[in-house]
Amino acid sequence: MKNQWNRREFLQNTSTATIAALGLGSPIASLMADPTSPLAKKAATADTVILLWMAGGMAHTETFDPKRYTPYEKGMEGNRVLSTFKSMPTAIDGVNFSEGLQSVGSVMDKGTVIRSYVAADLGHILHSRHQYHWHTSYEPPQSVAAPHIGAWISKELGPKNPVIPSFIDIGQRFTVGEAEELKAFHTAGFLGNEHGPFLIPDPSQGLESVRPPVGMDMKRFESRNQLYNNLISQSAHGEFGSDYQKESLRRSMEQAYILLNSPESKAFNLSTEPKEIYDIYNTGRFGLGCLLARRLTEKGARFISVTTEYEPFFGWDTHENGHTRLEGMKRMIDGPIAQLIKDLDKTGHLDRTLVILASEFSRDMMVEGRPDLKVQEQVKQPEILNDIKFYGMHRHFTDGCSILMWGGGIKKGHVYGKTADERPCKTITNPVKIDGIHQTIYHALGIKPDTQYEIEKRPFYTTPDGKGKAVQDLLA
């Protein structure tokens, strides 16, 4: 009799549990996670990520993977041109960067250059769509809002310092063309607003984001807060029992107050930086963004993205005058990036900070999209160059792009992958895709590769179907 009862109970319990595990919102499923799994990662090698975003498509042959240099002559054949800059040596023996990037080259003994990133073939070139793909590892559109990599990191690791927002995005304004498309991935998606980006479009104005509103001094700010607290205690609903909506409101208001009142907020004030250092960084908004990123890293930031800013036909998005425009772009990035690496290294932060430089795809003078896959031509590029404005990489190339990484457990003085030395200069060894890049970053941060959330009853992984694998050869 007793046996009978037990069995029935056993059946009942099991089926309830199974059914519960099926349901949305059941934390039982989360209890089942097992950190001792062999798939679980070894200890993290990085706590902070800085993403230096080369927005608009940075040609690999003009930057970190230079090929044969052919100087401009009127009437030259476009097909002869692989690089429009000379190659210059770097700190890694036998590895050259393009002219104008010597400073970055000089710190490559502290990092790795990946020369075999293969961007997705999305059938049509749309910068924002490829950027969406790079930042979320999912191709848009998606039936649920995919989170930005910064949001995933924020969700998994939380802020490193509780008063510094865990996902900071520096340099992108949302008033440019394709702004809506950019917004579509500058989001925490289904992970919820609190993991979304803290936007600082202009790093020199960063302080504005963390200080009292315009026209309010600290003293008034504090007394305003005091008034708020006083009125809450007087308000009819002030002392009612705890309630998550009210609790979260009060808690958030308090956190905001603490951030604005904290010593950390001074990190946003770039004017306190010694002039000679400030000047090295000050090549414009991107350079100052690097400086701000460094200062925030020192104070305990988790994920920071600094972008050269995407705006159609500006920045790296060179549809003409590619050569001339790139001289400027290199001046903008070369000094600040090298200084960022040096500064982080000097203070020891580089050991635990993973710095990544990447772009949504590369460029070529003649090939559009991926070799062998016909993509609608979007740039008029003549076969014979009779005007220097055609001298440059103006078409969109997805089959061989460069990514740089430093610190946070990445190999030093290392080169990974290779592209062909003749057109098409596509990846020939060790191709790596976006899910591999993301998983490498997650690996360094100690985030398990099969991290997933159930949303609308479907599993949603950090990389599609949880399939991506960290590129072990990049890790020290």
Added chain:
Amino acid sequence: MQNNLLNELWQISGRLHPLVVHFPISLLWVGLLLECIAWRKKSDQFQSAIGVILWVGTITAALAVGLGFILINQDEYTGNTITIHQWSGIVTAILSGLTLYAFISKETKSYRLLLFLTVLGVSFAGHYGAMLTHGEDYLDLSKEEKTQKIALNPTLHVEKLQGKIDPNQKQDLGIEARNIIANHCYDCHSIKKSKGKLRLDALEYVLKGGKEGPALVVGHPEKSEMIRRIKLPASDDDAMPTKGKRLTKKEIEILEVWVKQGAPWPGVALKSAPSTAAIDQEEEIEENSSVVKKSGSSEDRIMNTSEMPVKAPEVLNANQLQELNINVRTILAHNCYSCHNATKTKGGLRLDKKEFIFKGGENGPILVAGNSEKSDMIRRVKLPFGHDDAMPTKGKRLSKEDVAMLEYWIQQGAPWPSGPEKSLYRVAALEPRMPTLPKATAGLNQPIDLFVNEYFKKNKISWQKSVDDKTYIRRVYLDVTGLNPSPESISAFVKDTKSNKREVLVDKLLANNEGYAQHWLTFWNDALRNDYSGTGYITNGRFGITKWLYGSLKTNKPYDKFVKELISPTKESEGFIRGIQWRGTINSSQSTEMQAAQNVSQVLLGLNLKCTSCHDSFISDWKLDDAYAFANVFSSKTLEIHRCDLPTGRMAGYGVLYNSLGKIKETNITAERLVSLADILVQKKNGRLYRTLVNRVWAQLMGRGIVEPVDMMDNEPWSQDLLDWLASDFTANGYDMKRLMRQILISKTYQTPAMGLKESQMLTASNFVFKGIMKRRITAEQFADAVSQSFFPLYSDSALVKKMLPADIKNDIPFVRASLVKNDPFLTALGRPNRENVSTSRISQANLLQALELTNGNKFNLSLRKGAEIWAQKYQTGESLVKALYLKALGREPSFKEITLAVKYIGKKPSVEGIQDLVWAVTLLPEFQLII
């Protein structure tokens, strides 16, 4: 023997202390009273009585002190309270002796003084004694709330906590165990009282134990004294707790498993004592609810399986066999189908049908009915991860329970009843159903209330008193028009003495077509993914439907017609099914046709087709072909079925998901098919369409659906009758959305006091019990409008998206309402979704980014500044300004204290800065932000 008896006597005498103390207390008081009377009457008629009273009082006081000493040594009291009690008791006894002495010596003056002091002393000592016995706060009238027990975690299941568990589980378990201990044991075993020298409020004390030795043996519940005692019957001398409620079976089980798992003691504060740590914990739970974390593989969870006894075969009845089979099929569906089904048949093995599972695969049969040990399937699922034969090769390993279930099933002969298979999943009825109305009872005549009353009776819940007029009017205004009631309408409503004034109010508000449309536009924009900016517009890959939507709401278009026009659209309403088209190649599960299928099914039918648009669903009976057949209806050319973005070579047919509703007209003309689809879906017999709608409206007005989540209408409603009645009544009365709202708004149910929840996860929990309307947070749009309305407009005319709105919109609006402007960082921060995907509920939890936007965001703070400049001109005195602001913003007069605080801040002659800050603070009050 002798010793024992003495010992017992000794103990009993100690226990007499609380009894004896009442003698001196009452006697000395009476003595003082008599003395007072005697003094007033200038008579000495009470002298002899007072004498006796003082004698007995003094002797019992001394006796009480003595017994107190015995008790203190027995029960191990510690802390300040006991010290104070002890010494005041001693002093009182001495004073009482002195009084007696003075009385006898006829030292009238000093006697009277001493008597007074004695009574003072005895009261003082008595008070501290009461604190020891009844708790520190026994005089506090709000005590009930304070001593409320900590709510236990309903999602913790003992059976999931056996074997190896991870740190998160450990943490949850530890917290839960601490909650249980706090609820049941702290009264006697904590910092204030440590009976039997035992404290249970910190791990070190628990491990140290009391005078009877350690309370627990880590890892061994069966050897732990604490577990033994809580399991004893209440009558047993050793049973614990001695006072208060006994532990429930589940609580005991949790403590047992807690001891077994090493008695983890997470260093966080418990919920009853809020601290940062406790709050962090709450946040964690909240996050889990909106999005469930499911990471991690669990290779060695099955290691302990051998410990689980496989029970001997028993005779099961038909129902039990069916249940067992469903359990097994559920396990197979979740863990095996992805590689062993019709589409993918690895190793020639299929597990989705009876004949295949018994046939086995390339390597022969996988199970031997009646012998689990010889069954290859069991061998493989038990192998450690990494072994060549181990199954499953991908994804999670099976849990110990799952393996045990499979073994049990095989031992039972692997029953698989023939005939049509019962679905593994709950599937809601499609047909409408009109339940019989419960009989009207006293005070209830609304059908909604009668059904709720039935539910309340069943769940032993009593009706709460309806809310007052002020609460009601604000609620209804915000729900119908999205705006706060003006101070004038509040006072007129409160003064109104008509008995049907609430109905009159609801009718008046619903008749405000413009206000209603401007408010509900927000809800429908979210649901229909309609926005004024966003992806797709740049390349003409997206179309707005605002004019159509606004017009439909303003004219209260019947819902069947509303749905028809969305599915079989005109130029103005086609945006919904046209989806968002990005340039370039798109994953086939994201084609615009598939988007239409997904969105129509999610929003209108409460059905999630997203899994099914890639492959046969693992979580429902829906098949890839069903999704394609539905999507194909929207397509201008026949779709090829793609499985996980790979072409299958098969072409899609046409279908409407629920075949019993009818067949799509066979035609090449898409528009004609859409007419046919619309006609089929809006039929009355499609109960699902209308249940989905009434449930959404209910959820908006009540803060929680009858079914949750509102997009999963196969889930169980908390009241099937109520849901069915609402839907049937809706279709029987013209598909009238306003009529539906009216019924809800005037119901007694809607007028219940708003309930708060500790954690938002409780809102969608499957064990949710409906007790009344929920507290809600105002939306981004309601917040912006409330600020605009009560203080200064946040949006100027230029913000209005004129091109997308009806030409005469300006005539309809009191000011530029937030539902009619493009999304911006301010509205985003407050929770307006990015409408790239349909979105049918908003998160009411605040967060840091939101708070930062409110604290120093330009939009909000600059608008407040501008408003403050105007108010500074308008109001000459601080007091008049504060009064006006409170009336407009909160619908009430400020209290005297509030006036004082606010005027002190803004000044007697209000300053611009002061006003700006005051308005900021007032709009951030929970009172402003919550709908109660």
